[in-house]
Amino acid sequence: MSATDGDIMDKNESADKRETGTLGKLMVLLDIVTHADSPMRFTDILAVAGQPRGTLHRQLGHLTEEGLLEVLADGRYAPGLRLLDLASRSWARNEFRLIAEPHLNALQQLTGETVHLGVLRGASVIYLDKVEGSQPVRMYSQIGNASPIYCTGVGKAALSALPDERLDAIISSVSFQRFTEHTLTPETLRREISDIRHSGNAFDREEHEVGIRCVAAPVYSEDLSFVGGVSVTGPAYRLTFERLEEWALPVRRAAESIMSGMRIGLGPRR
Template sequence: MRDALPHGTYKVQALDRAFAVLDLLGESDTPLGLAQVASSLQLHKSTAHRFLMVLERHHMVERTGNGKFRLGLRLFDFGNRAIEQYDLRDRAQPHLRRLVTETEETAHLCILEQAHVIYIDKIEPGRSVRMITRIGASNPVHCTSVGKAILAFLPEERIAEVIRRTRFERFTHRTIATPEALRAEIEKTRRRGYAVDDEELEEGLRCIAVPVLDAQRQPVAAVSVSGPSFRVTAQKLPAIANHLLQCVRGISADMGFISGNRSSRTTAWSA
């Protein structure tokens, strides 16, 4: 049940209580037991227990060896991603503009959200035939170059989780349709250092992408170059990949992820 508040905001009791639990654990210097959480928030123990179980299932809180609760490391991950994404788009802009000038095709900057990629920026060339996308839109990982580029450099447990969440919807006759085929494509992407959407999302459209890696060499985003397949040909892909690599290395350097003096080998940051 949602109640209107005087200042035009809204109250969702379950969410408010969940955040109250997180606030309480965050303010405590030591893990708290169920009784302490219930007493501090003036909740019945059964109610407090339900909230803690749900938060634990989503790794927002974790249980210690003696059964007490503390904040989970997923919150640390969320915090890092929020900081990165807040700055990422602004810092990427000059590099994306240079990439578009070099390739004369559309550039996208995307992040991973569950089993989809979200387009957080887009820069277009001055050509009449361009890719029709919008900032804020999303597409599945299995049929996008940005999705496959990010997947290829995630830890195995994250890859498995994303694949488990993926609905292998077919968009063209080239669309990857099974977990096994996606894993094979991930391995190919990892070996060559860049991912390709070969008319898998839309007929006549080819895209190539490279991940933006953080200081731990984990993907925080991906940058793609997209265009009609008659211009973005298979023969041009290695050259475009080199431009992409320089772009993402520049973004990572500006974000403070790398020193900027690594080798420029395309095989995705293997140097």
């Protein structure tokens, strides 16, 4: 901040500083409000946003006017509905999802269990699709959700596709939370990744939630501009370890089908 330094930091060694000007500041606010677990008052936001009051007031006003935030009757701020509209379009037209869809259905038919499709986004997995058996689905509860990479089948599968440097960068940027007694640590994760690279399958053996297991396989574009995974998930009593092994191959096959679908396209327009 002073005029005398600016020598050590300059090498843009720290590539994590976003350069998105006004938009970036607004997105920080949007994140604050959407990540809160209840609507926030002006003052609550003020406390965490580190902006002067006048500025914050105008920024929130703009976000609200655009429908990205909503002001409740009591003046508190909540995420706005415009986000839903934007997201539903984003989802409906997502190329990867469209290509994967039939393969997910086939995999669901074959296994009878829930099938997931997810992509790596930063240091999380975002679920893009979910095909369940016959129970009514609460879908938004899963799709679009950002979940940890180190304790989901899709997450680990995705990681396994990355070159070591990107892998390391991600692992070191994440704080590992212990969800169950089986949740991995950075070290055990690294070991597992190398297993996955050999076998082609990732497993989640109750690492995120007790009683839930899954088999996954990586899906990635040739240039690794994106990596993700497909998985079959179910209750531990049905997904015995033998079952997991049994479905490892079909899951891999589905992943391969999706990848070959991507190469052919929807691709270079028409």
